Structures are given as structure tokens and as C-alpha cells.
Amino acid sequence: MTASRNMTASCKIRRVMTFIDFFAGIGGFRAGLTQAGFRCVGFCEKDKYAVKSYRAIHAPDEKEWFSDDIQELASSDIPYAEGWTAGFPCGDISLCGGRSGLRGRRSRLFFEIVRLIKGKAPEDKPRWLLLENVKNLLSIGGGRDFTEVLYQISAVGYDCEWQIINSKSYVPQNRERVFIIGHLRDGRSRKVFPVGITNAKTPVELVGGSQGRRVYDPAGIGVTLTAEGGGGAKTGLYFIDLNKDPKITDTARCVKAQYDAGITNHKGSNSGVFVCGRIGKDAAHTLTASCKQGVVTLTGRIRRLTPLESFRLQGYSDEMFYKARAVNSDNQLYRQIGNSVTVPVIRDIGGKLREAYHAKA
Numbered sequence: 001m002t003a004s005r006n007m008t009a010s011c012k013i014r015r016v017m018t019f020i021d022f023f024a025g026i027g028g029f030r031a032g033l034t035q036a037g038f039r040c041v042g043f044c045e046k047d048k049y050a051v052k053s054y055r056a057i058h059a060p061d062e063k064e065w066f067s068d069d070i071q072e073l074a075s076s077d078i079p080y081a082e083g084w085t086a087g088f089p090c091g092d093i094s095l096c097g098g099r100s101g102l103r104g105r106r107s108r109l110f111f112e113i114v115r116l117i118k119g120k121a122p123e124d125k126p127r128w129l130l131l132e133n134v135k136n137l138l139s140i141g142g143g144r145d146f147t148e149v150l151y152q153i154s155a156v157g158y159d160c161e162w163q164i165i166n167s168k169s170y171v172p173q174n175r176e177r178v179f180i181i182g183h184l185r186d187g188r189s190r191k192v193f194p195v196g197i198t199n200a201k202t203p204v205e206l207v208g209g210s211q212g213r214r215v216y217d218p219a220g221i222g223v224t225l226t227a228e229g230g231g232g233a234k235t236g237l238y239f240i241d242l243n244k245d246p247k248i249t250d251t252a253r254c255v256k257a258q259y260d261a262g263i264t265n266h267k268g269s270n271s272g273v274f275v276c277g278r279i280g281k282d283a284a285h286t287l288t289a290s291c292k293q294g295v296v297t298l299t300g301r302i303r304r305l306t307p308l309e310s311f312r313l314q315g316y317s318d319e320m321f322y323k324a325r326a327v328n329s330d331n332q333l334y335r336q337i338g339n340s341v342t343v344p345v346i347r348d349i350g351g352k353l354r355e356a357y358h359a360k361a
Contacts, residue, residue, distance in 0.1 A: 017037070017353070019040055019041070019084060019130075020044070020079070020081045020083075020085070020126075022085065023088050024054055026050050026053040026339075029085040029132075031346070032344065032350055033085070033347070035343070035347045037350070040060070043060070044073070045068065046069055049335075049336070051068065052327040052328055053323075053328050057324055065078070070113075070116075071109070071112055073112075074119065075117075075119025076119070083127065084130070086129070086131050087133070087339075088107065088133060089107050090133050091107060092105065092106050092107035094134045094226070101145040113129075114152045114155075117156045126184070128181060128183055128184065128353065129180070132341055134177060149180065153182045158185065159183050159185055161193050163179055163193040163195065165178075167345055169196040170344035170345055171312075171313055171314070172221050173221070173225060173314070174222065179345075179349060181349075193352075195345075195349055215239050216237070216238050225314065237302045238305070239301075307330050307334060307337070310337045311337050314343060315347075316343055
């Protein structure tokens with residue numbers, strides 16, 4: 001790297017850190033890092049519906065770099081940026097997926113990131129990487145897949161650190177994800193993790209049963225939103241006391257993306273609310289909490305999370321939600337938010353990342 005390039009890179013870091021958003025989805029990385037003072041200079045996303053939401057939410061400049069297929073890219077196609085972010089596909093890694101790991105059709109796309117970095121000249125490689133995936137990445141394949149991820153990142157010139165972060169430290173959703181940061185080896189040591197705060201709340205289960213029919217109290221922490229189960233569907237339903245304000249404002253479960261799964265065999269519903277009906281006085285359901293059992297009688301309604309509530313549980317603003325809703329169906333919105341990262345988590349990581357690089361610039 002020339003002296004001129006060194007000076008330019010140093011100035012960039014002091015003003016603003018730039019990044020490119022791979023496997024961008026609807027831009028959770030972009031939202032969080034922008035809030036932390038970064039600037040996105042391009043993104044890559046194949047799903048055309050996610051791209052519509054991304055453009056609606058973030059309004060990228062027409063001249064901003066974009067690609068719709070990472071597999072078709074050459075390293076030389078990608079402009080320089082200080083960092084790359086990538087929530088690479090978890091479909092073959094997650095507990096509800098095929099569990100074929102990095103060999104799977106979707107999750108093996110991780111290696112595309114490695115390929116593209118490997119093809120860059122040393123002076124054009126990003127200085128840092130920020131990757132995200134489900135917690136199961138650490139254990140699938142007996143830990144061999146996670147070891148492979150770390151090895152591949154190291155082989156292209158990066159020192160790694162990682163942390164499991166639960167979104168419940170930031171929003172009322174129980175969502176554990178592993179975040180990996182790679183620092184380009186340049187003779188300096190940098191450290192970002194740990195980040196996050198401790199929050200001991202857990203989902204409160206009112207009625208047990210199979211996944212998708214469990215009923216949760218909306219006054220506690222929520223369960224994970226994911227991409228396969230549908231906004232409160234497979235992940236659970238919520239009891240609304242008819243004597244109180246019928247809104248879920250404090251909680252939800254880990255958000256999934258498939259709209260109807262676990263609720264009904266009738267597909268194509270346009271409603272964001274599923275009314276199970278009254279549970280009469282003669283209905284008794286087993287309540288299990290802290291190894292204690294009892295009987296609970298519920299009078300009220302049971303419904304799934306609305307798309308707006310799901311967006312809130314991932315830390316998106318209402319304005320962002322309404323921009324996405326203007327261009328996509330509720331079905332797509334459920335899928336997109338279940339696939340997203342939690343915005344405040346990324347913002348916190350970004351803040352620590354800026355500190356690490358400003359201190360060493």
C-alpha cells in the first residue's frame with residue numbers, strides 16, 4: 001500500500017468507516033451501523049422482495065454499488081470499503097433446517113465471501129469483517145463447521161474474535177446469535193467483544209403444547225423470531241386479556257418468516273391476527289413454570305404477532321416498517337424480519353468497532 005493510500009485510509013476511518021452489505025436482506029446491518037456512524041457504499045442481495053424493502057427503507061443512492069448474485073461476482077467487481085458485513089444463510093445450520101452445515105446448498109455461500117476476499121490485492125482487502133449466524137453454528141458437525149469458518153477467515157489474512165449475543169439484552173426478544181469479527185492482520189491487535197448487557201428475563205409460558213400452539217404471556221420477554229415459522233406462529237401465540245389494552249407492546253418470541261405455519265392448514269390468509277376464540281371457564285390447561293405445575297383458566301383471545309410488532313422486536317422503527325409495507329405483502333414482511341439481524345445489537349457492535357479502529361488509526 002502506498003503512503004498516499006495509507007493517508008487516505010486513515011482519514012476515512014477518522015471521518016466515517018465505510019462498509020459493503022452482503023446477504024443484505026432488508027438491511028439490518030446497514031440500519032445498525034448507520035446509527036453507529038458508518039456509511040454503506042454498496043449491497044448484495046438476491047431475493048427481489050427483500051431488495052424492494054431494502055431500497056424502500058434505506059433509499060440508497062442510484063450510483064451506489066449493487067449486485068443481486070454473490071456467486072456471479074468477481075473480486076474486481078467490488079469497490080473498496082473498510083469493512084464487509086454478511087449474515088450468511090443459516091438454512092443448513094439452524095436446528096429447524098436440514099443440518100447439513102457448510103456443505104448445504106445455502107450455507108455453503110459463506111465460501112463466496114472467502115473467495116472474493118482471496119481475489120483482492122492486499123491493499124484492497126477490507127480491514128474488518130462482521131459475520132452473523134445462528135448459535136448452532138458453534139456445534140453443528142461436532143464443532144468442525146465453526147472451526148472451518150475460523151480457519152477460512154484466518155487463511156485469507158484475518159484474526160478472529162466471536163461472541164454469542166442474545167437480543168434480549170437490547171429488545172424484548174430471546175434471540176441468540178453468534179457474531180464473528182475478523183481483523184485484517186497488520187501487526188496491530190484490536191478487540192471489540194464483549195458487547196451487550198445482562199438481562200435475565202425469559203419467556204413466560206401460559207399453555208404448553210407443540211411448537212406453534214404454546215401460549216405466552218405478553219408481559220415478559222418474547223421468543224425468537226425466525227424465517228420459517230411466521231411471526232408468532234410456530235414460535236408461539238400470545239394471550240390478550242380482554243379486560244386490558246389488547247396490544248402487545250413489551251414482548252415477542254424469536255421471529256420466523258413463514259406466515260401461516262403452525263397456525264392453520266388454510267394458506268393465503270391476509271390477516272396479521274389469528275383469533276383462537278374464548279377459552280371458557282370449563283377449560284383447564286397445564287401451566288409449567290420453574291418445575292411447578294398448576295391449572296390456568298384463560299378468558300380472552302390468542303393471536304400471533306403482527307408484522308409491525310415483529311419489526312419492533314428487531315429494533316426497526318415504525319417508519320422503516322411502513323416503508324417496507326408499502327412495497328411488500330405481510331407474508332414477505334414476516335419472512336424478511338425473521339431473516340434479519342437485530343438493529344440495536346449491530347449498533348452496539350458498530351460503536352465498539354469504531355472505538356477499536358479510531359484508537360489504532
